[in-house]
Amino acid sequence: MTQALIFNEITLSPVTYQNSLWIRATELARALGYSDTRKITHLYERNADEFTPEMTQVIEIADVPEMGTLENLRRKARIFSLRGCHLVAMFARTPVAKAFRRWVLDVLDKLDAEQHAASPSPTPDDFTGTISLTPSSVADRKPLRALVGSWAKLSNAPFDACWNQLKAAFNLANIKELPQEWIPDALAWVQAKIDALPKALPPQPERLPLYRNGCFYPPHRNWRHVPGPQEAALLELWQDWTRREAGLRQEFMAMLRELDARRGDLFSYAVSDLGRNADTMFSPQCLLDSLFQSRTEAEQRFRQALEDASLHLRLSLNMAVALGR
Known part of the structure; x- marks a missing residue:
């Protein structure tokens, strides 16, 4: 009977096949920390092209505990030589896989030393003792x-x-x-x-007082912010802009009202004139639509001009803040 091997307090009972030590797939799975023997089969099948017949075989073997010979064969099972076990452990991703690979290499070195010290044609049965790991302090x-x-x-x-x-x-x-x-x-x-821990964000620079919810947030509300000369001049204009814009709107609306009043007199005359000249190309409705369409278009352009001026001022002031000028 072959001497048992011990890895991490797990006893392995190798079988002798072709004058070498071979480990059953079931025992190899336990040694590598797998609870399911099929994991070893899956590892082999995914990498079968890297295994040679000297590394793995399927043989008939009796289901007898700690059996070391191949008498009374009863069922088929996959076995791995020590080098085959090492290759399987190369593909394994369990916590003990690295330690198992080193352990297998130690066993192979031990067997080689035993064979050189024994007869010219020693067998793996000459190996005695157990391979165990060194406790840590x-x-x-x-x-x-x-x-x-x-x-x-x-x-x-x-x-x-x-x-x-x-x-x-x-x-x-x-x-x-x-x-x-x-x-x-x-x-x-x-x-x-x-x-794998999330990386800490680098220190963020102090947020400049540029925009809040899409609108400019005046820097004078940030008491730690010291405006530069150009920024201060633009800020003064910004603070005065609301009043100026309101005044412009009032003047424009007053101008429209005056225009409507004067245009009313002109429209009445035009309608009476059209009545006297029926062959004219203009009609009262056409004239009315044209007058009010022009008024609406003028009001839209004026409001857009105010918005463009406001946007230009905000952008200029924001640039001055960002440049520190």
Whole structure:
């Protein structure tokens, strides 16, 4: 019977096939942290072109615990050589995958050393002992604890909550169970959590008093803002603009009313004249429409001119604020 191998307190019972050690897919799944054996099958099927017959085979094997030979074959099962196990672990994305790959390489190195020290044609059955990981000490875990502290500070989360996430990711009931060989992976895992945190926004410049809800917000309401000479001149004009605009509108409306009064007399005369000259090309309705259409168009243009002037003043003042002049 082949000596059992131990990885992370998981006992693997390899079978001897073609004078080599092979691991069942079910045991490989447990070692890599998968609860479903089909995960190993899926990894193999997605990358089958990278496996050679020396890495994986489907054989008939009896479902007998810790069986190390191929007698009394009963069912088909996929098995992986140690190099095949290493390749499967390369595709795995579980927290223990990196540690498992190093462990497999250690086993292969151990087997090579045993074979060179034994007879000219040794077999894997000559391998004795178990491969286990080195327990970590408090000093070994000190950099990891410091990095978790940084993670907690940057994420504004309790240290214990971050620490428990780390233990859960590596299936640890107590951090003392973390082997030395896993510390680089644990550091990388915590660093990935830090890198995934939202980046803090750079310091924003002081908001200039330009627009509020689409309209200009006078800078004199911001007591910390000191206007430049051009801005001060434009601001004085801005503060006077409301009064000027109101006066212009009043003058324009008064002019329209006076025009309507004088035009009324002219219209009455024109209507009586049209009655005396029936062959004229103008009609009273045509004359009436033309007069009032011209009045409406003139009023629209005047209002648009006021809005354009107001917009021009706002833009000029905003530019002076932005340039600090």
